[in-house]
Amino acid sequence: MSGIQECVLYRNMEHGEILEKMTLLMDVQKNSEKELQQRKSLFFECVNGLIETAGSYGFSGNLWHNYLTLLLVNHENTFSKACEIRGTAEGSINQLALHDFEIFRKLYEFDLKIFDKCFETTCCEILCDYHGADNTGRMFNRRIRDRICEMSRTLAAAADAREFMADMVQFYRDFGVGKLGLHKAFRIEHDEKGKVIIVPVTRIAHVQLEDLVGYEIPKQKLIENTEAFVYGRKANNCLLFGDAGTGKSSSIKGIINKYYDQGLRIIEVYKHQFQDLNQVIAQIKDRNYKFIIYMDDLSFEEFEIEYKYLKAVIEGGLERKPDNILIYATSNRRHLVRERSGDKLELMDEDDLHSSDTVQEKLSLVYRFGVRIYFGAPTRKEFECIVKTLAARNGIEMPEKELLLEAGRWELSHGGLTGRTAQQFIDYLLGKER
Numbered sequence: 001m002s003g004i005q006e007c008v009l010y011r012n013m014e015h016g017e018i019l020e021k022m023t024l025l026m027d028v029q030k031n032s033e034k035e036l037q038q039r040k041s042l043f044f045e046c047v048n049g050l051i052e053t054a055g056s057y058g059f060s061g062n063l064w065h066n067y068l069t070l071l072l073v074n075h076e077n078t079f080s081k082a083c084e085i086r087g088t089a090e091g092s093i094n095q096l097a098l099h100d101f102e103i104f105r106k107l108y109e110f111d112l113k114i115f116d117k118c119f120e121t122t123c124c125e126i127l128c129d130y131h132g133a134d135n136t137g138r139m140f141n142r143r144i145r146d147r148i149c150e151m152s153r154t155l156a157a158a159a160d161a162r163e164f165m166a167d168m169v170q171f172y173r174d175f176g177v178g179k180l181g182l183h184k185a186f187r188i189e190h191d192e193k194g195k196v197i198i199v200p201v202t203r204i205a206h207v208q209l210e211d212l213v214g215y216e217i218p219k220q221k222l223i224e225n226t227e228a229f230v231y232g233r234k235a236n237n238c239l240l241f242g243d244a245g246t247g248k249s250s251s252i253k254g255i256i257n258k259y260y261d262q263g264l265r266i267i268e269v270y271k272h273q274f275q276d277l278n279q280v281i282a283q284i285k286d287r288n289y290k291f292i293i294y295m296d297d298l299s300f301e302e303f304e305i306e307y308k309y310l311k312a313v314i315e316g317g318l319e320r321k322p323d324n325i326l327i328y329a330t331s332n333r334r335h336l337v338r339e340r341s342g343d344k345l346e347l348m349d350e351d352d353l354h355s356s357d358t359v360q361e362k363l364s365l366v367y368r369f370g371v372r373i374y375f376g377a378p379t380r381k382e383f384e385c386i387v388k389t390l391a392a393r394n395g396i397e398m399p400e401k402e403l404l405l406e407a408g409r410w411e412l413s414h415g416g417l418t419g420r421t422a423q424q425f426i427d428y429l430l431g432k433e434r
Contacts, residue, residue, distance in 0.1 A: 003103040009077045009093075010100045016071060018049040022064075026110060029118065036118055043115055047123045051130075058145040060132045062152065064112055068104060069152040073171060076178040083172035084181055085263045085288040094165075101168065102161035141202055144182050147175060176263070180289055184260045186267045188276055196279040198267060209254035212247045213386045213419065218373045219251060225371050226255050229326055230262050230290055236370025237314060237327040241334050245420030246375035248330040249296055255328075256292070266292045271300075277313045285322035295329040314368040329369070383407075383417040390426045398429070 004023045013019065021042055028036045050063045059066040079097040082089035089097075112124035151171055158164035175181050183200035191197050209219055222238065229235035240248040256266045267280060277293070284291050314327055366372070378386060387407045391398065398406075410425040411417055 003106070007100045007103055008096045009079050010072070010075050010104070013071045013075055015053070015074075018046055018053070018067060019071060021046050021049075023107070025115065029114060033118060040119055043119055044123070047127065050127055054130060054132050057148070058132065058142070059149060060130055061149055062156070063127045063130045065108060065152040065156050066149060068107055069148050069155060072104065072155075072168060073148060073151065073175075073182065074178050080168075080172055080177040081287070083169050084176040085173065087173040088169050097168075098161055098165055101164045105155075105158060105161055105164045108156045108158075141204075147182075176289065180265060180284070180287060184256055184265060186265065188267065188269060188273055188280055196276045196283075198280065198283060201268070204256075205253055206257060207250050207253040209251065209258060212250050212254060213389045213422075214378060214382055215247055215251070215375060215419075218375055219254075221371065221373050222251055222255060223258075226259060226264070226292075230259050230264055235326060237368060238329075238371040238373065239366065239369035240328070240330045240373050240375060241332065242375035243377040243418065244332055245415060245418030246377060247419050248375050250419075251375075252292075252294055252296075252328055252330065259290075263289045264292065265289050266294050268294045268296065271295070271298070274309050274313070277310075281313075281322065281325060285324065287324070289324065291325045293325060293327045295327065298329040298331045299333045311365050311368060314365075327369075334366070377417050378419065380417060383411065383422060386419055386422040387425065390422060391429070394426055394430060396426065396429055 004019065025036065025039055025043055025046065028039055050067055053059065053067055053070070054063050057066075057070065079089055079093050082093065088094075112128060114124075116122055116124045151167070154167050155164055158167060172181070179186075179198070179200050183202070185201040185204045186198045187201055189197055189199050209223070212219065218240070222240070225235050225238055240251065242248065252266070256264060267284075269277065269280070280293070314321065384404050384407065387403065388400065391403055396403070406429075407422070407425050410428065411421050414424060415421045
């Protein structure tokens, strides 16, 4: 079982401490039961680690198999990254991967209940058929959790290393590898050394484009640009602008949910993080996914200069923006940067001798977005249509006249005629006791 040290590609695994300890116990058990008795505390340490892992990820079933599968689907190496989204890798790397998968297949075959007999416990019997609470844990959503549990059963049933490898390749092709493969959305943070890291967002709203009532023309423009990007054609950076509460951010969320299975991922970046964009791009430019760098509610006051840095990142620096990256932004401002009447009239003041240049500098940022889509506030008739559609979807049975009258009263004191106001009104009705 010490063959784990002989792996070529699947080495230095994140969260691999339990694997190292368990394989040590397997080696000791094989050679000397007397020496194994001296490792009893190490055994219980491994049991604890597997249970804690199950709690973090929401696993049930055979926790040892789930843990091994977690290591395999998360490990980014030359083979797994070559297989992500594209499928089978080519060349000698396949022989090396087959070597490693034979080692892991034997780990799946090992009967943990041997330890129960040695240590006179029932721990491994429980670990092999573990029933956890019906939750997804802190690290994964339900979709990812279920895929890993299903994959662990598939790998355990593999007849040989080649079948095991074929199952892994299929997983990498369908879902990708590591955090970028398993998750849809990400944000950026800094580690203890100040290095930029990309962190998964595990709780993302499952908004569908169909959930956004109306706005068919803006949505279609967004879909066309995104599909061109996903399918490898030329596409543009995209700015969604217009009135507040009109579905700009919801449209972006709907896009990522619609095209996730085709390799689309989204990274949310805030204005104060623009200085980290080059490091983010360096981490994702050579992966087989398509990335949208998403900036929500983007705007700049007169004294803020971050927009100059963003201009260079989008277009204008020496290094060309990678083909697998686009920037999508939402804003309530058409031109992103606050404009003064003095700018528009090109009036000279004591601080700016060339005010027309100032106007062009500010507008040059928005011009770097090749697709600009307007989301306007609905008319009264469109607002009422949104209310009626949402009410029907949510099973609200109320006379139409009464429904629209209540909606009219609601919007007068809750933000006016917008899709967001309509949704909030429906949520209010759903929350009332009936």
